[in-house]
Amino acid sequence: METVKLSLQQVNDLAVRVLTSNGMGADHANAIAKVITAGQRDECHSHGIYRLIVCVKSLRDGKLNGHARPLVQDVSPAAVRVNADFGYSQLAFEMGLPVLVEKARTVGIAALAINDCFHFSALWPEVEAIAAEGLAALAMTPSHSWVAPAGGTKPVFGTNPIAFAWPREGALPFVFDFATSAIARGDIELHRRAGKEIPTGWAVDAAGNPTTNPAAALQGAMLTFGGHKGSALAAMVELIAGPLIGDLTSLESQKFDEGVGATPCHGELIVAFNPPVLAGERAVAGSRYAEELFDAIVGQGARLPSQRRFDARARSESRGVEVPAHLYNDILALVRD
Incomplete structure (x- = not known):
């Protein structure tokens, strides 16, 4: 899988840029960027920059107050x-x-x-x-x-x-x-984006049957x-x-x-x-x-x-992080001029 390498500062700056360009106040954007950067740093991929997608959707279409x-x-x-x-x-x-x-x-x-x-x-x-x-x-x-x-x-x-x-x-x-x-919902979405099946036991489909299809899981119910x-x-x-x-x-x-x-x-x-x-x-x-x-x-x-997460933290702080190129491009597309 093609990846893009970023420093932690670049991750933070990208998050702030995406959020503020979509109308969020700087104080909120900086607070959110900290936890998104921390998630990416600790290799909690479902809570890293991927989350900017739903953050922007919430700003554009939801009831979120970006200047609360x-x-x-x-x-x-x-x-x-x-x-x-x-x-x-x-x-x-x-x-x-x-x-x-x-x-x-x-x-x-x-x-x-x-x-x-x-x-x-x-x-x-x-x-x-x-x-x-x-x-x-x-x-x-x-x-x-x-x-x-x-x-x-x-x-x-x-x-x-x-x-x-x-x-x-x-x-x-x-x-x-x-x-x-059984798993965070973001992990099922990441499987869907990557075209990968999910393990049995994570979810059922809309008819209540066990499923390994992430799209069907998102339409059904998690367990x-x-x-x-x-x-x-x-x-x-x-x-x-x-x-x-x-x-x-x-x-x-x-x-x-x-x-x-x-x-x-x-x-x-x-x-x-x-x-x-x-x-x-x-x-x-x-x-x-x-x-x-x-x-x-x-x-x-x-x-x-959390030991694995702490080990990932040490690696990321010294080497930066790698993000799937397709996800990085999707995040860049969220930036409004």
Whole structure:
């Protein structure tokens, strides 16, 4: 496959150029470019520059407010809310993060609820940013109703990712970020673009039959991972990142879209934990126990979650990234003079 080699700065500049040329404010464009560049850097291809395609569609055809002014609301000693004003979530998160961190450091645990936001990115950028402050973090969000519940064939849930980060002294954080669907929807779209079949177990077609055809999968329903266990987790994400914070479920987000095919609009819940406050005099021992746990995992030849992503990060920071030429050309075609 023919590829185009780019530096990380070129990826970031390309993202900003695409977004601002389509009418997005510079503050939003820069916040989004950071996470798109991070996705491409870490070889999370379904969350890299590919995402610019749906970002632009959302700007041109959806209800996205490219010049939204997020409103930060101090709700309580342990809670902060940011109304994203129907813009993308990235700027809202950046504005709410300092308040969340301060509350968690003081109280021990704090929550950030982002409402009325469009969300397309992975969740690890959020939890990694919190871990960089010495805090543990948990994040969840629904999406559009693309995923069938266990035992069903009709979409109800979103891909409904869950992300967690644990800070480590002198080491990269322990991080996981995975959809409760069998795979991210962007990965199915990338298979379709590449003319490749998807594995059995990712999706069913519109008639409810198992399919390896990505186009049929996109017209049918995705499946949860782990059968009823993934289905239950998906329902949990719907509830605590939707109704609990007064925002939309994936079913309601799909209705709100009105068939446009834009980025999902809903809410996001992020919780930060301060180990020294919660563990008190046992904090030092707790940190030691955590490191012993990680040593027991890697000591037997297993790997920690996100290790492949961190390895890719090191490669990309020294060598740049390679993007399929056809995708690069599609992204360039989005730029408006």
